[in-house]
Amino acid sequence: MPKTILKVESLKVKLEKEDILENLSFEVKEGDIFTILGPNGAGKTVLLKTLLGILPHEGKIKWEKGIKIGYVPQRLPFMKDVPVSVEEFFELKKIAREKTKEILDLVGFSGNFSEKKMGDLSSGQFQRVLIGWALAGNPEVLLFDEPTTGIDIGGEETIYTLLSKLKEEKNLTILLVTHDLSVVSKFSNFVVCLNKCPICQGVPQEVLTLKKLHELYGEEIKFYGHHKH
């Protein structure tokens, strides 16, 4: 039985007097690929930041003692304002050059890639560098916020293949925020559906019923099969 590495009980987050998250309780086990699914504005990113200890909250968040957490944020819009090379980006975290090369190799880059400017990278390359950056602290858990926003389908596939590989090789636990249903069903073993308060949670194939999805996204959600013309 895998051990519990995170326990959340009756979590409530209020930002500027507005309730963003309410009544949220769940557990994450070691080795889980745990997804947080919900529409825009559901509080997914807020949840991730609260778990990181960045935002104030009520209720309990209990991480396993001494656990190392890596964080891959959703977007870094100001990166273009700072002329920082890939290598220097890792130096901001005091990662030595040799180790940077190793990590870049792990996320699929080689040669002189480390001299490139972060602002010049494609969205897919950028995301892989961010994953490498999070991995540089040798985390046991990775927190991911919408890892494939702004990336085309081929790039998405690369990211998720990379994540699967890393999970196997490094025995990582992954917490993933997404609004992409296919990612949840293909990739994760546990899902929390969230729209400010929890709508459902459990194994995706069991809990993601049409009724629950309507509840989560509203009645306008439709599923398209193959049509004959």
Place this chain on the structure above:
Amino acid sequence: MNSGAEQLIFSLIAGVFIGGAAGYLGTLMLSKRMALVAGPLGHLTLPGIAIALVWGFDVSLGAFPFVVLGIIAIWLLEMRTKLPMEALTAIVFASGVAIAFLFLPIEQAETALVGDISETSFGNMLLVGVLCLALLWTVKNIYSKMTLINISEDLAKSEGIDVRKYNLIYLGAIAVIVALGVKVVGSLLTAALVAIPAATARNLSKNLFQFSLFGLILGAVSSLLGILVFKVTGLPAGPMIIIVATFFFLVSLAFKKY
């Protein structure tokens, strides 16, 4: 009384220190999209400069408390009103200018507005040198963490960086450089002293190391050449420094790498 040559050397040394420190800190401010903040803060120093000129003490000493007050006022108003920082800065600096002109002697308005570094004493140069070295040391120590904060506060916080603490040190550094900057280029042109060398450095640099180094060098060289041009032509040093910096910026456009 210092001789003309000695005075020139003191002015050059003080100018190079202030220009270099401003250029270096300017690279951080440009990354944080705050390069223009030095402008309003510079204007805000006018009442302090006016008091210093009336009472006959160093303009930087007069300017410093007003910059600090200005930063605190903007910070408090931002928390209270939720108005954007730029609007608050405009309100605060316009009030500063208005108050200054109530008692700024008109014959000394030029010194207040465009600076005067031509009469730097040895003691003054020494003080400027020590302050600038302390400033450079401080900025160098916060540079990596501030860069990460500039890229993403969340990412910085997730690394356990105390963002408030570093922002406070950073604002303190801005207050010092603005107070020193008004001595060289006056309250009107302080923004240019931090913004232009940094913008030029950005055009020329391939990475963060080059960016910060070029900012420092370009700031120092612009000051040096500006003061020399003043010595040769008699044109005011403050505006000449900015014109030299602008010239470098225009040249850098031909080599733009970013």
